[in-house]
Amino acid sequence: MKGYNFAYLDEQTKRMLRRALLKAVAIPGHQIPFGAREMPLPYGWGTGGIQVTASVIGRGDTLKVIDQGADDTTNAVSIRRFFAKTAGVRTTTRTAEATVIQTRHRIPETPLTDAQIIVYQVPQPEPLYKLEPSRTETRRMHALADYGAMHVKLYEQVARYGQIAISYDYPVMVNGRHLMAPSPIPAFDNPKMHRMKALQLFGAGREKRIYAVPPYTEVVSLDFEDYPFRAGRAPHACALCGDTASYLDEVVTDDRGGRMFVCSDTNHCATRRERAA
Amino acid sequence: MADHILAHPGFADPVHDAQSSFRALLQALARPGTLHAVAAPPDPPAPLSPATAAVLLTLVDSDAPVHLAGPFALLAPWVAFHTGSGEAAADGAAFVLADALPEFAALPTGSDEIPEASATVILQVPALKGGPPLILRGPGIETMQEFAPLGLPGDFVARWAANRRLYPRGIDLVLCAGDRIAGLPRSTTVTEWR
Structure with a gap:
């Protein structure tokens, strides 16, 4: 496409994103701030995921984009077209054919392989946000691995509803150290993240955060011994x-x-x- | 000096070679101890190996200053011209380029709140195979991964264990030899082969 760099972003922006991605991979589940750019679609439409995909994708890649599992919804179609136009990459709807999969709120049913990268669009990267709105505080809580408040939240749900009543964006512990928002995938998909063969990258455009889960990494949904996690x-x-x-x-x-x-x-x-x- | 800079160009295709080298880096750090080929510039200046030059051109710029240790100090004009990066002291560098493992204590290791504000060491070694075998465990590794680079110090396992204890703070390591790279992120546990 004339007038734009390959995959839309300029090279300095890609380098900034790429450095953040490498740090994210080195510290699984830890959120890295990055300078999110203005993209030609609004926040909430996957600008974080698009910027991650743009910094990762190459000419040889085949891209699949899904929105709530569907290849044919507006968001998925427009992002797929965006990269077909700005990067000239091949696109597909078949999970097994894709090398890069950008997703909004689902993990495909077909198990992913070690030749694939999955990029999640993330609206709210901070799992503690609803418990503690201050970023300064939550950063300290992550530094100290002080996640008691989240366990209290789960406990209160058990006390009130008789079960842990979180059906999507169910919080997970990554590599036994960082509490992470899995993005609003259904809790049903959480077990797929655990020791997944594919590299998992997460981009939050409005909140300007990137994080990652390397292959074969422990991803454990929070629960209690007597109220174990269940994927409904x-x-x-x-x-x-x-x-x-x-x-x-x-x-x-x-x-x-x-x-x-x-x-x-x-x-x-x-x-x-x-x-x- | 200008002749020297121009005699050793950067990437033949700056956009796509950087992308392909980045994917090698991403895979290297996501799968510690595995070897990945980069898209190297055609004729990097001595003593840079093609892989080391590719890593520099892919990651370093004016926002991410590099410290050139030992014999690489001579390359400051080449690095400045091709990446736009100024030279940084070791304790303020985002990247440290070295051919001998630097003391980690002299480098930024981040803070518990901002562990990513740490240096990545780009270590040029003679080879990524054929050295004393190490066993790697941790994120990115299914069970264990053998890794046997040449050119690491004899006390590497102890020094890496000290780095590992800082987690989530710590130094990340990219090893380069020939046109290949391997990664050792701070999350990896390293033991000797027994």
């Missing part, structure tokens, strides 16, 4: 492909209470239907 899913089979193990979206079909449950991962669902046909 709707107790149905996918109405399209019949999968009883994948994460499901509930789709309202009319105004008389009609509804159906379908796979949130559209590529997973389509692949299963192709095989069955």
Whole structure:
């Protein structure tokens, strides 16, 4: 594309992002501040993920972008087109073909390999934000590994609801040291982060933070011995492909209470239907 | 001096060679002890190996000052011209380029609150294989990883253990030889092969 550098960002910005990414990989789960740039789409549409992808992606890469598991929603389509245009890279909807996967709020059902990098779009990188709004304080809490407040929050939920009632952005401990927000993926996806073969990178554009989880790193969802972490899913089979193990979206079909449950991962669902046909 | 700078150009393709070298660095630090080839500049000035030159050109700029230790001090004009980085003292450097492992105590190791404000040591060694074997464990490694570079000091395991104890503070290490690199982030535990 004329008038722009490869992958939109200028080289000095990429170097800044790349240095932050290397530090992020060296300190799994620790948030690194970076100078987020103005991007040609608004905050909340994945500007952090896009900047991480732009600093990582090369001519030989194949990019997949998903939004809540779907390849065909506005956010996913426009980000995929953005990189097809500014970097000229190949794009795909097939998880297994992709070398870089940018995601908003899901991890694909197909297990990722060590040849892949997954980039998460993150709205709020600070897992303690709702407990302690001051960045100065939360930075100190991370420095001291002082995560008691989060355990109290979980305990209060057990006391009030009889269970830990967090269904997405469920806090995790990374490498036994840093409390981390997994981004608003469903708690169902948390176990996939644990010792994942692929490198996991996280970008928060508005909050200007980058963090990472290297391959094979311990990622443990917080819980209690008597209230262990459980990954929930709707107790149905996918109405399209019949999968009883994948994460499901509930789709309202009319105004008389009609509804159906379908796979949130559209590529997973389509692949299963192709095989069955 | 100007002749010297121009005789040894930077990346043949600054955008794509930097991208490809960065991916090698990212993989090297995400999978400690594994070897990765970089896209090296065509004719780096002595005593820089192609891999060392590529790492410098990929990461160093005016926002990330480099300290050139030992024989690399002579390269200050080349580094300044091709990266825009001024020279920094060891205790204020984002990157330290050396051919012998520097004392970590003399380098920034970050703070508990800002552990990333630490130096990355770019260590040029004779080879990344064939040395005394070390065993690596930690993030990025499935079970354990053998790593046997030449050119590390005899007391490396003890010095690295001291660095490991600072975690999350600490020094990160990138080793370069020929056109290959390997990474040793602060999260890695290193023991001798027994």
